Amino acid sequence: MKLAIASGKGGTGKTTVATNLAVTLAGLGQTVTYVDCDAEAPNGHLFLNPTLSEERRADRLVPRLDPERCTHCGACAEFCQFNAIAALPARTLIYEELCHSCGGCARVCPSGAITETTQPMGVIRLGEAGPVHFVSGTLDVGVATSPPVIRVAKQAAPPADWTILDAPPGTSCPMIETVRDCDYLVLVTEPTPFGLHDLALALEVAQSLSVPCGVVINRAQPGQSETHALCRQAGVPILAEIPDDIAIARAYSHGRLASEALPALRTVFARLADRLTAELYARA
Protein backbone atom coordinates (compact mmCIF):
# COMPACT_ATOMS: atom_id res chain seq x y z
CA MET A 1 0.00 0.00 0.00
CA LYS A 2 1.30 3.38 -0.93
CA LEU A 3 0.28 5.99 1.59
CA ALA A 4 1.06 9.70 1.16
CA ILE A 5 1.05 12.02 4.18
CA ALA A 6 0.50 15.62 3.10
CA SER A 7 -0.89 18.95 4.25
CA GLY A 8 -1.69 22.16 2.46
CA LYS A 9 -0.07 24.26 5.15
CA GLY A 10 3.46 23.58 6.32
CA GLY A 11 4.28 22.80 9.92
CA THR A 12 1.04 21.01 10.76
CA GLY A 13 2.81 17.85 11.90
CA LYS A 14 3.03 15.87 8.66
CA THR A 15 6.45 14.47 9.47
CA THR A 16 5.34 13.68 13.04
CA VAL A 17 2.46 11.61 11.68
CA ALA A 18 4.51 9.97 8.92
CA THR A 19 7.41 8.90 11.15
CA ASN A 20 5.28 7.75 14.09
CA LEU A 21 2.99 5.84 11.77
CA ALA A 22 5.96 4.14 10.11
CA VAL A 23 7.29 2.99 13.49
CA THR A 24 3.82 1.92 14.66
CA LEU A 25 3.13 -0.18 11.56
CA ALA A 26 6.57 -1.79 11.78
CA GLY A 27 5.81 -2.61 15.42
CA LEU A 28 2.77 -4.53 14.21
CA GLY A 29 5.03 -6.80 12.18
CA GLN A 30 4.41 -5.12 8.81
CA THR A 31 7.24 -4.24 6.43
CA VAL A 32 7.48 -0.46 6.07
CA THR A 33 9.43 1.92 3.82
CA TYR A 34 9.45 5.59 4.79
CA VAL A 35 10.24 7.95 1.90
CA ASP A 36 11.00 11.59 2.67
CA CYS A 37 9.68 13.41 -0.41
CA ASP A 38 9.92 16.88 1.13
CA ALA A 39 13.08 17.39 -0.90
CA GLU A 40 13.30 21.12 -0.20
CA ALA A 41 13.12 20.69 3.58
CA PRO A 42 13.61 17.00 4.44
CA ASN A 43 13.34 16.32 8.17
CA GLY A 44 12.34 12.68 8.63
CA HIS A 45 15.92 11.59 9.39
CA LEU A 46 15.97 13.90 12.41
CA PHE A 47 13.29 11.77 14.08
CA LEU A 48 13.95 8.30 12.67
CA ASN A 49 17.77 8.50 13.04
CA PRO A 50 18.44 5.99 10.28
CA THR A 51 21.76 4.23 9.80
CA LEU A 52 22.58 5.14 6.23
CA SER A 53 23.87 2.43 3.94
CA GLU A 54 23.99 4.25 0.65
CA GLU A 55 24.14 7.75 -0.73
CA ARG A 56 23.72 8.36 -4.43
CA ARG A 57 23.68 11.50 -6.51
CA ALA A 58 20.52 12.21 -8.44
CA ASP A 59 21.24 13.80 -11.78
CA ARG A 60 19.13 15.39 -14.44
CA LEU A 61 19.70 16.02 -18.13
CA VAL A 62 20.23 19.52 -19.46
CA PRO A 63 21.08 20.60 -23.00
CA ARG A 64 24.64 21.47 -24.00
CA LEU A 65 25.32 23.55 -27.07
CA ASP A 66 28.11 23.03 -29.56
CA PRO A 67 28.56 26.61 -30.86
CA GLU A 68 30.59 25.30 -33.81
CA ARG A 69 27.59 23.43 -35.15
CA CYS A 70 24.87 25.96 -34.29
CA THR A 71 23.52 27.79 -37.35
CA HIS A 72 21.33 30.12 -35.25
CA CYS A 73 18.15 28.89 -36.89
CA GLY A 74 16.23 29.38 -33.63
CA ALA A 75 14.32 26.08 -33.81
CA CYS A 76 15.30 25.10 -30.27
CA ALA A 77 14.24 28.39 -28.71
CA GLU A 78 10.97 28.29 -30.57
CA PHE A 79 10.30 24.78 -29.34
CA CYS A 80 11.16 25.23 -25.67
CA GLN A 81 7.94 25.83 -23.73
CA PHE A 82 9.83 27.11 -20.69
CA ASN A 83 11.85 29.93 -22.30
CA ALA A 84 15.03 28.13 -21.31
CA ILE A 85 16.71 28.95 -24.61
CA ALA A 86 17.27 32.35 -26.17
CA ALA A 87 18.34 32.33 -29.80
CA LEU A 88 20.06 35.64 -30.53
CA PRO A 89 21.22 36.46 -34.06
CA ALA A 90 24.79 35.50 -33.30
CA ARG A 91 24.50 33.47 -30.09
CA THR A 92 22.30 30.80 -28.56
CA LEU A 93 21.98 30.89 -24.79
CA ILE A 94 20.73 28.13 -22.50
CA TYR A 95 19.24 28.96 -19.08
CA GLU A 96 19.61 25.69 -17.21
CA GLU A 97 17.60 26.88 -14.21
CA LEU A 98 14.51 27.19 -16.42
CA CYS A 99 15.01 23.86 -18.18
CA HIS A 100 12.57 21.00 -17.42
CA SER A 101 14.83 18.34 -19.01
CA CYS A 102 12.28 17.34 -21.64
CA GLY A 103 14.93 16.67 -24.28
CA GLY A 104 12.91 18.42 -26.98
CA CYS A 105 15.55 20.94 -28.06
CA ALA A 106 18.11 18.22 -28.78
CA ARG A 107 15.53 16.43 -30.91
CA VAL A 108 14.41 19.44 -32.92
CA CYS A 109 17.82 20.93 -33.66
CA PRO A 110 18.43 20.27 -37.38
CA SER A 111 22.21 20.61 -37.08
CA GLY A 112 22.92 18.30 -34.18
CA ALA A 113 24.24 21.25 -32.16
CA ILE A 114 22.54 20.19 -28.93
CA THR A 115 23.41 17.15 -26.87
CA GLU A 116 22.29 16.37 -23.35
CA THR A 117 24.56 16.21 -20.40
CA THR A 118 23.95 15.23 -16.79
CA GLN A 119 23.89 17.81 -14.07
CA PRO A 120 23.62 17.13 -10.34
CA MET A 121 20.31 18.12 -8.73
CA GLY A 122 20.18 16.30 -5.43
CA VAL A 123 21.06 13.36 -3.23
CA ILE A 124 19.17 10.15 -2.52
CA ARG A 125 19.92 8.47 0.82
CA LEU A 126 19.00 4.95 1.79
CA GLY A 127 19.23 3.26 5.14
CA GLU A 128 17.48 1.48 7.98
CA ALA A 129 15.78 3.02 11.00
CA GLY A 130 15.32 -0.08 13.15
CA PRO A 131 12.77 -2.15 11.25
CA VAL A 132 11.81 0.74 8.94
CA HIS A 133 13.48 1.10 5.52
CA PHE A 134 14.46 4.72 5.08
CA VAL A 135 14.75 6.68 1.81
CA SER A 136 15.11 10.42 1.36
CA GLY A 137 15.56 12.82 -1.50
CA THR A 138 17.31 16.15 -0.90
CA LEU A 139 17.35 18.92 -3.47
CA ASP A 140 20.67 20.74 -3.86
CA VAL A 141 20.35 24.34 -2.67
CA GLY A 142 20.19 26.56 -5.75
CA VAL A 143 18.35 24.00 -7.93
CA ALA A 144 14.82 25.17 -8.66
CA THR A 145 12.63 22.14 -9.19
CA SER A 146 12.22 19.29 -6.78
CA PRO A 147 9.82 16.95 -8.65
CA PRO A 148 12.65 15.14 -10.50
CA VAL A 149 14.38 14.40 -7.17
CA ILE A 150 11.09 13.20 -5.70
CA ARG A 151 10.60 10.90 -8.69
CA VAL A 152 14.02 9.32 -8.17
CA ALA A 153 13.47 8.93 -4.41
CA LYS A 154 10.15 7.16 -4.99
CA GLN A 155 11.75 4.82 -7.51
CA ALA A 156 14.55 3.99 -5.07
CA ALA A 157 12.11 2.85 -2.34
CA PRO A 158 12.43 -0.86 -1.54
CA PRO A 159 9.04 -2.60 -1.79
CA ALA A 160 7.17 -3.16 1.48
CA ASP A 161 3.68 -3.82 2.84
CA TRP A 162 3.45 -0.07 3.47
CA THR A 163 5.27 2.69 1.62
CA ILE A 164 4.83 5.94 3.50
CA LEU A 165 5.50 9.05 1.42
CA ASP A 166 6.17 12.17 3.49
CA ALA A 167 4.99 14.89 1.07
CA PRO A 168 6.15 18.50 0.74
CA PRO A 169 3.75 21.25 1.90
CA GLY A 170 1.53 23.16 -0.50
CA THR A 171 -0.59 22.03 -3.41
CA SER A 172 1.68 22.60 -6.40
CA CYS A 173 4.02 20.41 -8.46
CA PRO A 174 6.20 18.87 -5.71
CA MET A 175 3.15 17.81 -3.71
CA ILE A 176 1.39 16.47 -6.82
CA GLU A 177 4.48 14.50 -7.87
CA THR A 178 4.45 12.81 -4.46
CA VAL A 179 0.78 11.96 -4.13
CA ARG A 180 -0.44 11.40 -7.67
CA ASP A 181 -0.04 7.63 -7.76
CA CYS A 182 -0.66 6.76 -4.11
CA ASP A 183 -3.42 4.43 -2.90
CA TYR A 184 -4.49 6.69 -0.08
CA LEU A 185 -3.78 10.24 1.05
CA VAL A 186 -3.66 11.32 4.68
CA LEU A 187 -4.02 15.09 5.13
CA VAL A 188 -2.66 16.48 8.39
CA THR A 189 -4.18 19.75 9.53
CA GLU A 190 -4.44 21.93 12.61
CA PRO A 191 -7.61 23.64 13.81
CA THR A 192 -6.59 27.23 13.03
CA PRO A 193 -7.87 29.54 10.28
CA PHE A 194 -4.65 28.97 8.30
CA GLY A 195 -4.91 25.21 8.74
CA LEU A 196 -8.54 25.19 7.66
CA HIS A 197 -7.94 27.39 4.61
CA ASP A 198 -5.10 25.19 3.38
CA LEU A 199 -6.93 21.94 4.17
CA ALA A 200 -9.74 23.05 1.86
CA LEU A 201 -7.17 23.49 -0.95
CA ALA A 202 -5.57 20.12 -0.26
CA LEU A 203 -8.99 18.44 -0.36
CA GLU A 204 -9.50 19.97 -3.80
CA VAL A 205 -6.26 18.34 -4.95
CA ALA A 206 -7.31 14.95 -3.59
CA GLN A 207 -10.56 15.28 -5.43
CA SER A 208 -9.00 16.34 -8.73
CA LEU A 209 -6.54 13.42 -8.55
CA SER A 210 -9.36 11.04 -7.53
CA VAL A 211 -7.25 9.77 -4.64
CA PRO A 212 -9.22 8.59 -1.59
CA CYS A 213 -8.26 10.52 1.52
CA GLY A 214 -8.77 11.02 5.23
CA VAL A 215 -7.79 13.72 7.70
CA VAL A 216 -5.69 13.74 10.88
CA ILE A 217 -6.24 16.76 13.13
CA ASN A 218 -3.09 17.72 14.99
CA ARG A 219 -3.06 20.01 18.04
CA ALA A 220 -6.76 19.27 18.39
CA GLN A 221 -8.63 21.29 20.97
CA PRO A 222 -12.07 20.56 22.33
CA GLY A 223 -14.76 22.76 20.84
CA GLN A 224 -13.02 23.49 17.53
CA SER A 225 -15.67 22.19 15.18
CA GLU A 226 -14.88 23.94 11.86
CA THR A 227 -12.51 21.19 10.69
CA HIS A 228 -15.14 18.55 11.41
CA ALA A 229 -17.71 20.55 9.48
CA LEU A 230 -15.39 20.93 6.48
CA CYS A 231 -14.61 17.20 6.43
CA ARG A 232 -18.26 16.26 6.75
CA GLN A 233 -19.10 18.54 3.86
CA ALA A 234 -16.34 17.00 1.73
CA GLY A 235 -17.39 13.48 2.73
CA VAL A 236 -13.92 12.75 4.09
CA PRO A 237 -13.34 10.78 7.32
CA ILE A 238 -11.39 12.11 10.31
CA LEU A 239 -8.93 9.32 10.99
CA ALA A 240 -7.39 10.56 14.22
CA GLU A 241 -7.02 13.56 16.49
CA ILE A 242 -3.73 14.31 18.21
CA PRO A 243 -4.27 16.43 21.30
CA ASP A 244 -2.70 19.88 21.66
CA ASP A 245 -0.08 19.12 24.28
CA ILE A 246 2.99 21.21 24.99
CA ALA A 247 4.78 17.96 25.89
CA ILE A 248 4.52 16.86 22.24
CA ALA A 249 5.99 20.17 21.08
CA ARG A 250 8.85 19.71 23.59
CA ALA A 251 9.51 16.13 22.44
CA TYR A 252 9.60 17.36 18.85
CA SER A 253 11.89 20.19 19.82
CA HIS A 254 14.33 17.63 21.26
CA GLY A 255 14.16 15.46 18.14
CA ARG A 256 12.33 12.63 19.85
CA LEU A 257 9.56 10.57 18.32
CA ALA A 258 6.32 11.77 19.90
CA SER A 259 4.99 8.25 20.46
CA GLU A 260 8.19 7.23 22.22
CA ALA A 261 8.25 10.32 24.44
CA LEU A 262 4.54 10.15 25.28
CA PRO A 263 3.19 6.63 25.76
CA ALA A 264 -0.39 7.95 25.55
CA LEU A 265 0.22 8.79 21.91
CA ARG A 266 1.02 5.19 21.11
CA THR A 267 -2.66 4.39 21.39
CA VAL A 268 -3.50 7.26 19.04
CA PHE A 269 -1.10 5.96 16.37
CA ALA A 270 -2.08 2.31 16.90
CA ARG A 271 -5.70 3.30 16.30
CA LEU A 272 -4.69 5.32 13.26
CA ALA A 273 -2.86 2.29 11.85
CA ASP A 274 -5.97 0.13 12.41
CA ARG A 275 -8.18 2.72 10.87
CA LEU A 276 -5.99 3.01 7.77
CA THR A 277 -5.83 -0.74 7.39
CA ALA A 278 -9.63 -0.84 7.54
CA GLU A 279 -10.00 2.07 5.05
CA LEU A 280 -7.63 0.48 2.58
CA TYR A 281 -9.04 -3.02 2.84
CA ALA A 282 -12.56 -1.71 2.47
CA ARG A 283 -11.41 -0.32 -0.88
CA ALA A 284 -9.27 -3.25 -2.03
Added chain:
Amino acid sequence: MTNESPIFELVVLSGKGGTGKTSVTASLAALAGAPTLVDCDVDASNLELLLSPRLQERTAFTSGQRATIDPEKCTGCGRCEELCRFGAISATGPVNSHGSATCRVDPPACEGCGVCARFCPAQAITLHPSDGGAWFVSETRFGPLVHARLRPGQGNSGKLATLVRDHARKLARASARPLMLIDGPPGVGCPVMASITGATRVLAVTEPTPSGLHDLERVLALARHFRIPAWVCVNKSDLNEELTAQIERRATESGATVAGRIPYDSAVTAAQRQGVPVVEYGDSLAAQALAQLWKTLSATLG
Protein backbone atom coordinates in the same frame (compact mmCIF):
# COMPACT_ATOMS: atom_id res chain seq x y z
CA MET B 1 12.75 61.87 -10.34
CA THR B 2 11.74 60.40 -7.00
CA ASN B 3 9.97 57.42 -8.55
CA GLU B 4 13.35 55.84 -9.23
CA SER B 5 14.26 55.90 -5.53
CA PRO B 6 15.30 52.45 -4.36
CA ILE B 7 12.76 50.11 -2.84
CA PHE B 8 13.72 48.01 0.13
CA GLU B 9 12.42 44.50 -0.60
CA LEU B 10 12.24 42.45 2.58
CA VAL B 11 11.36 38.78 2.04
CA VAL B 12 10.15 36.75 5.01
CA LEU B 13 11.12 33.07 4.64
CA SER B 14 11.20 30.02 6.85
CA GLY B 15 12.47 26.93 5.05
CA LYS B 16 10.26 24.71 7.15
CA GLY B 17 6.58 25.61 7.01
CA GLY B 18 4.50 26.52 10.04
CA THR B 19 7.12 28.52 11.92
CA GLY B 20 4.91 31.60 12.10
CA LYS B 21 6.27 33.40 9.03
CA THR B 22 2.89 34.76 7.95
CA SER B 23 1.96 35.94 11.45
CA VAL B 24 5.28 37.78 11.65
CA THR B 25 4.78 39.34 8.20
CA ALA B 26 1.29 40.57 9.10
CA SER B 27 2.56 42.18 12.30
CA LEU B 28 5.44 43.87 10.49
CA ALA B 29 2.88 45.15 7.98
CA ALA B 30 0.97 46.78 10.84
CA LEU B 31 4.13 48.25 12.37
CA ALA B 32 5.80 49.42 9.19
CA GLY B 33 3.83 52.52 8.31
CA ALA B 34 3.08 52.39 4.62
CA PRO B 35 4.43 49.20 3.06
CA THR B 36 3.48 47.49 -0.18
CA LEU B 37 2.48 43.94 0.75
CA VAL B 38 3.10 40.84 -1.30
CA ASP B 39 2.10 37.23 -0.70
CA CYS B 40 4.39 34.98 -2.74
CA ASP B 41 3.19 31.80 -0.99
CA VAL B 42 0.85 31.28 -3.91
CA ASP B 43 -0.32 27.79 -3.07
CA ALA B 44 -1.16 28.48 0.58
CA SER B 45 -1.76 32.22 0.65
CA ASN B 46 -2.65 32.93 4.24
CA LEU B 47 -1.58 36.56 4.63
CA GLU B 48 -4.99 37.75 3.42
CA LEU B 49 -6.60 35.96 6.37
CA LEU B 50 -5.03 38.50 8.74
CA LEU B 51 -5.42 41.68 6.69
CA SER B 52 -9.12 41.77 5.63
CA PRO B 53 -8.27 42.80 2.07
CA ARG B 54 -10.80 44.50 -0.19
CA LEU B 55 -10.38 43.08 -3.67
CA GLN B 56 -9.78 45.61 -6.43
CA GLU B 57 -8.39 43.76 -9.40
CA ARG B 58 -8.29 40.15 -10.52
CA THR B 59 -6.15 38.79 -13.37
CA ALA B 60 -6.36 35.22 -14.64
CA PHE B 61 -3.16 33.18 -14.65
CA THR B 62 -2.26 30.60 -17.26
CA SER B 63 0.13 28.20 -15.65
CA GLY B 64 1.44 26.54 -18.79
CA GLN B 65 0.25 23.94 -21.23
CA ARG B 66 -1.03 20.43 -21.10
CA ALA B 67 -1.19 17.82 -23.82
CA THR B 68 -4.34 16.02 -24.90
CA ILE B 69 -4.59 13.11 -27.32
CA ASP B 70 -7.43 12.87 -29.82
CA PRO B 71 -8.38 9.18 -29.62
CA GLU B 72 -9.83 9.24 -33.12
CA LYS B 73 -6.47 10.24 -34.62
CA CYS B 74 -4.29 8.13 -32.29
CA THR B 75 -3.05 4.88 -33.81
CA GLY B 76 -1.67 3.57 -30.54
CA CYS B 77 1.89 3.47 -31.90
CA GLY B 78 3.31 4.36 -28.46
CA ARG B 79 5.90 6.87 -29.70
CA CYS B 80 4.63 9.53 -27.27
CA GLU B 81 4.87 7.17 -24.31
CA GLU B 82 8.45 6.40 -25.29
CA LEU B 83 9.42 10.08 -25.64
CA CYS B 84 7.72 11.51 -22.54
CA ARG B 85 10.29 12.06 -19.80
CA PHE B 86 7.62 12.60 -17.14
CA GLY B 87 5.83 9.25 -17.33
CA ALA B 88 2.67 11.15 -18.20
CA ILE B 89 1.58 8.96 -21.12
CA SER B 90 0.39 5.38 -21.01
CA ALA B 91 -1.38 3.02 -23.40
CA THR B 92 -4.57 3.21 -21.38
CA GLY B 93 -6.79 5.32 -23.66
CA PRO B 94 -10.11 4.12 -25.07
CA VAL B 95 -10.39 1.86 -28.11
CA ASN B 96 -11.33 4.20 -30.95
CA SER B 97 -13.85 3.75 -33.77
CA HIS B 98 -11.14 2.21 -35.98
CA GLY B 99 -10.75 -0.49 -33.35
CA SER B 100 -7.30 0.76 -32.35
CA ALA B 101 -6.07 0.93 -28.75
CA THR B 102 -4.97 4.48 -27.88
CA CYS B 103 -2.66 6.38 -25.55
CA ARG B 104 -3.76 8.71 -22.79
CA VAL B 105 -2.19 11.67 -20.92
CA ASP B 106 -2.29 11.74 -17.13
CA PRO B 107 -2.92 15.50 -16.67
CA PRO B 108 -1.21 16.04 -13.28
CA ALA B 109 1.97 14.39 -14.54
CA CYS B 110 2.11 16.39 -17.79
CA GLU B 111 4.56 19.31 -17.75
CA GLY B 112 3.43 20.63 -21.11
CA CYS B 113 6.85 20.39 -22.77
CA GLY B 114 5.30 19.57 -26.15
CA VAL B 115 7.69 16.78 -27.18
CA CYS B 116 4.83 14.30 -27.71
CA ALA B 117 2.82 16.76 -29.79
CA ARG B 118 5.82 17.59 -31.94
CA PHE B 119 6.82 14.01 -32.68
CA CYS B 120 3.46 12.21 -32.87
CA PRO B 121 3.44 10.63 -36.37
CA ALA B 122 -0.36 10.82 -36.50
CA GLN B 123 -0.52 14.43 -35.28
CA ALA B 124 -3.03 13.36 -32.69
CA ILE B 125 -1.70 15.50 -29.85
CA THR B 126 -2.33 19.17 -29.12
CA LEU B 127 -1.30 21.46 -26.28
CA HIS B 128 -3.84 23.54 -24.40
CA PRO B 129 -3.23 26.33 -21.92
CA SER B 130 -4.26 25.23 -18.44
CA ASP B 131 -6.14 27.41 -15.98
CA GLY B 132 -3.62 28.16 -13.25
CA GLY B 133 -5.73 30.32 -10.96
CA ALA B 134 -5.50 34.09 -10.62
CA TRP B 135 -3.68 36.94 -8.97
CA PHE B 136 -5.17 39.93 -7.21
CA VAL B 137 -4.55 43.48 -6.13
CA SER B 138 -6.34 44.39 -2.91
CA GLU B 139 -6.45 47.27 -0.49
CA THR B 140 -5.74 46.70 3.20
CA ARG B 141 -5.62 49.17 6.06
CA PHE B 142 -1.81 49.03 5.93
CA GLY B 143 -1.32 49.41 2.19
CA PRO B 144 -1.89 47.60 -1.09
CA LEU B 145 -1.61 43.79 -1.11
CA VAL B 146 -0.70 41.81 -4.20
CA HIS B 147 -1.56 38.14 -3.77
CA ALA B 148 -2.54 35.10 -5.76
CA ARG B 149 -4.22 31.78 -5.72
CA LEU B 150 -2.62 29.00 -7.69
CA ARG B 151 -5.28 26.53 -8.71
CA PRO B 152 -4.66 23.49 -6.51
CA GLY B 153 -2.69 20.91 -8.42
CA GLN B 154 -1.15 23.33 -10.90
CA GLY B 155 2.53 23.83 -11.53
CA ASN B 156 4.46 27.00 -12.24
CA SER B 157 4.20 28.51 -8.79
CA GLY B 158 7.52 30.23 -9.51
CA LYS B 159 6.11 32.07 -12.49
CA LEU B 160 3.08 33.20 -10.48
CA ALA B 161 5.29 34.38 -7.60
CA THR B 162 7.35 36.40 -10.10
CA LEU B 163 4.24 38.00 -11.61
CA VAL B 164 2.93 39.00 -8.21
CA ARG B 165 6.23 40.44 -7.09
CA ASP B 166 6.84 42.36 -10.31
CA HIS B 167 3.43 43.95 -10.10
CA ALA B 168 3.95 44.91 -6.46
CA ARG B 169 7.24 46.56 -7.37
CA LYS B 170 5.44 48.68 -9.97
CA LEU B 171 2.86 49.71 -7.39
CA ALA B 172 5.55 50.54 -4.87
CA ARG B 173 7.38 52.73 -7.40
CA ALA B 174 4.22 54.49 -8.52
CA SER B 175 3.11 55.29 -4.99
CA ALA B 176 6.62 56.07 -3.68
CA ARG B 177 6.32 53.51 -0.89
CA PRO B 178 9.91 52.62 -0.05
CA LEU B 179 9.26 49.28 1.70
CA MET B 180 8.00 46.09 0.08
CA LEU B 181 7.17 43.32 2.52
CA ILE B 182 7.05 39.87 0.94
CA ASP B 183 5.61 36.75 2.58
CA GLY B 184 7.59 33.97 0.94
CA PRO B 185 6.75 30.29 0.41
CA PRO B 186 8.27 27.42 2.43
CA GLY B 187 11.17 25.37 1.07
CA VAL B 188 14.05 26.47 -1.16
CA GLY B 189 12.66 25.64 -4.63
CA CYS B 190 11.39 27.68 -7.57
CA PRO B 191 8.75 29.87 -5.88
CA VAL B 192 11.26 30.74 -3.12
CA MET B 193 13.91 31.57 -5.70
CA ALA B 194 11.35 33.70 -7.55
CA SER B 195 10.60 35.52 -4.29
CA ILE B 196 14.18 36.35 -3.39
CA THR B 197 16.11 37.00 -6.61
CA GLY B 198 17.10 40.64 -6.45
CA ALA B 199 15.55 41.22 -3.01
CA THR B 200 17.26 43.58 -0.58
CA ARG B 201 17.12 41.36 2.47
CA VAL B 202 15.80 38.10 3.83
CA LEU B 203 14.21 37.69 7.25
CA ALA B 204 14.28 34.00 8.12
CA VAL B 205 11.75 33.01 10.77
CA THR B 206 12.53 29.69 12.39
CA GLU B 207 11.67 27.70 15.51
CA PRO B 208 13.86 25.88 18.02
CA THR B 209 13.38 22.34 16.71
CA PRO B 210 15.85 20.11 14.89
CA SER B 211 13.84 20.61 11.70
CA GLY B 212 13.79 24.37 12.25
CA LEU B 213 17.56 24.43 12.50
CA HIS B 214 18.10 22.08 9.57
CA ASP B 215 15.78 23.99 7.23
CA LEU B 216 17.11 27.38 8.35
CA GLU B 217 20.58 26.33 7.25
CA ARG B 218 19.22 25.55 3.79
CA VAL B 219 17.45 28.91 3.54
CA LEU B 220 20.58 30.76 4.64
CA ALA B 221 22.59 28.83 2.05
CA LEU B 222 20.12 29.94 -0.59
CA ALA B 223 20.36 33.57 0.55
CA ARG B 224 24.17 33.32 0.31
CA HIS B 225 23.81 31.77 -3.15
CA PHE B 226 21.93 34.90 -4.23
CA ARG B 227 24.22 37.16 -2.15
CA ILE B 228 21.36 38.57 -0.11
CA PRO B 229 22.07 39.48 3.52
CA ALA B 230 19.84 37.70 6.00
CA TRP B 231 18.30 38.36 9.39
CA VAL B 232 17.21 35.52 11.60
CA CYS B 233 14.42 35.52 14.15
CA VAL B 234 13.59 32.52 16.36
CA ASN B 235 9.88 32.15 16.99
CA LYS B 236 8.53 30.21 19.99
CA SER B 237 12.06 30.64 21.34
CA ASP B 238 11.23 29.53 24.90
CA LEU B 239 10.17 26.07 23.70
CA ASN B 240 13.86 25.12 23.85
CA GLU B 241 16.18 27.92 24.98
CA GLU B 242 19.27 25.81 24.46
CA LEU B 243 18.46 25.08 20.84
CA THR B 244 17.45 28.73 20.30
CA ALA B 245 20.92 29.78 21.41
CA GLN B 246 22.48 27.14 19.17
CA ILE B 247 20.43 28.33 16.17
CA GLU B 248 21.49 31.92 16.79
CA ARG B 249 25.13 30.84 17.00
CA ARG B 250 24.91 28.93 13.74
CA ALA B 251 23.13 31.84 12.08
CA THR B 252 25.89 34.23 13.11
CA GLU B 253 28.60 31.81 11.98
CA SER B 254 27.02 31.61 8.55
CA GLY B 255 27.04 35.38 8.18
CA ALA B 256 23.43 36.17 9.13
CA THR B 257 22.38 38.71 11.74
CA VAL B 258 20.24 37.72 14.71
CA ALA B 259 17.34 40.17 14.76
CA GLY B 260 15.18 38.97 17.63
CA ARG B 261 13.30 36.26 19.49
CA ILE B 262 9.58 35.80 19.89
CA PRO B 263 8.32 33.70 22.81
CA TYR B 264 5.60 31.08 22.46
CA ASP B 265 2.32 32.90 23.00
CA SER B 266 -1.23 31.64 22.62
CA ALA B 267 -2.21 35.19 21.60
CA VAL B 268 -0.79 34.41 18.14
CA THR B 269 -3.44 31.76 17.44
CA ALA B 270 -6.12 33.81 19.17
CA ALA B 271 -5.29 36.78 16.90
CA GLN B 272 -5.40 34.47 13.90
CA ARG B 273 -8.92 33.41 14.93
CA GLN B 274 -9.90 37.10 15.05
CA GLY B 275 -8.29 37.66 11.65
CA VAL B 276 -5.85 40.34 12.85
CA PRO B 277 -2.07 40.61 13.28
CA VAL B 278 -1.04 39.74 16.84
CA VAL B 279 0.31 43.28 17.42
CA GLU B 280 -3.27 44.51 17.06
CA TYR B 281 -4.60 41.91 19.49
CA GLY B 282 -3.95 43.48 22.87
CA ASP B 283 -0.66 43.68 24.68
CA SER B 284 0.90 40.23 24.57
CA LEU B 285 4.46 39.00 25.00
CA ALA B 286 4.54 38.16 21.30
CA ALA B 287 3.36 41.67 20.41
CA GLN B 288 6.11 43.23 22.53
CA ALA B 289 8.73 41.02 20.95
CA LEU B 290 7.49 41.88 17.46
CA ALA B 291 7.61 45.60 18.23
CA GLN B 292 11.19 45.13 19.38
CA LEU B 293 11.99 43.13 16.22
CA TRP B 294 10.57 45.88 14.05
CA LYS B 295 12.68 48.45 15.90
CA THR B 296 15.81 46.47 15.11
CA LEU B 297 14.88 45.99 11.45
CA SER B 298 13.79 49.58 10.86
CA ALA B 299 17.10 50.89 12.19
CA THR B 300 18.71 49.29 9.12
CA LEU B 301 15.92 50.24 6.75
CA GLY B 302 16.59 53.88 7.55
